[in-house]
Amino acid sequence: MNQTVIEFIEKGRAALVHDGAPPELQEGQALVETLYSGVTNGTERHALLTEHGFGGGFPGRHGYQHIGRVIDVRGEVLGLQAGDLVFCGDYIGHRGWQIVSDGSLVLPLKGDWPLPASALLGVAGVAIRAVRRMRVGIGANVWVVGQGPIGHFLGQCSRAAGAEVTVSDLLSNRLDAARRAGIETVLDASDPGVDETLAQLGPFDFIFDACSAPNLLDTVFARRLLAHGGCIGMMAVRREVTYPWGMLHAAEARIETSCHYDRGDLRALASLVRRGIVDMKPIISDILPISEAPGLYERLGAGDPNLIGIVFDWT
Known part of the structure; x- marks a missing residue:
């Protein structure tokens, strides 16, 4: 299991940092191993460059889009079982593993899903929340x-x-x-x-x-x-x-205005994606191994116009 995390270590600079092994699970917790994570371009760029009042607390961890596989479960957690594919939308940055519970923003991904493009379900979730609430x-x-x-x-x-x-x-x-x-x-x-x-x-x-x-x-x-x-x-x-x-x-x-999304938004989005009404794939511009993350953030900070939908591959 990858034990690294992306940290913004100073203005304009990101690094891969050792995050340690997951702690022992407690009752009502599940361990999820990251397969892919999606970059939230605007939020992460603002935090990286301390724009519009974002960021400034270095080191910092930013981002909210992970696709992962459930490795272990203790007790009942959102109906999850070991081996399940899930999207995790909590704001924890990009990391190789995370521990989720009933309060976590998690969507089980049943059936066939477009991977790795579904790592961008978070930004799509922000969009569908705005469309629904407005x-x-x-x-x-x-x-x-x-x-x-x-x-x-x-x-x-x-x-x-x-x-x-x-x-x-x-x-x-x-x-x-x-x-x-x-x-x-x-x-x-x-x-x-x-x-x-x-x-x-x-x-x-x-x-x-x-x-x-x-x-x-x-x-x-x-x-x-x-x-x-x-x-x-x-x-x-x-x-x-x-x-x-x-x-x-x-x-x-x-x-x-509208901020983030909830499980209801993710369920509504999932229905549209499964029926082919919303397509996750057209926006993908870069799929990179996680080892290349520091260089990607250099490009993002420099305003590289070629970047749109960015996914890190942790496998």
Whole structure:
């Protein structure tokens, strides 16, 4: 069993650190050996570079996406048995093993699952929680601004809810991933005609900010892109949010945010993945052995535009 963990040891630098062997299990605990872990690009980059108030406590461990195999169980723990495949979504960083209990954020993975892509069920879980709690529904007109991991799955989950979905980004590889996932209206934000196209497609019932573009809310107001009674979902991390009062007042609109996910969100997501409605694979850009993690974080910290869906292989 791998006994290492990824630690952010100083600003901009990650290392593999020995984590020791698992302790003896207590009643009501299960030991899970990590097979794959997924990088949460935005959260981990912010923590690595101490952006937007994140991180700063070095060494630190960040991340919340593991696929693992149950090795041992003591008593009754979420119905788990040795040999079960599980997704673990607690915020513990990337590590070779973890001990889970009834209070852990665990989803048993029954049947066939796309591996290792399912290591990104966490970022997809963040997306489906936002879509559910902001009440995206059939016939809604949705614009997702930014196609990083969470933005990508906001598009897929909004479509699964019955919405008409438009996504945009500056990077061609992210736009290609959206097309592979079946999103029909995919816009290059660098296109000189994109503002006119958005005006024709809008107004939008839901606008998801998945990119932290500085002038996004001013643009939404100036171009009247938000529908009456609409919602702006602030998903990307910002230190603060300011907006033109008239953007919400005249439209009787709202701003909402959403954080993480729970077991109910994971179960809803699992149903969509099993039926092929949400596809975990199109976003995958890098599958790396865990030994290459320090170099990956150098690339992430430098803003490598080729990185989208990143999975570490611990096997």
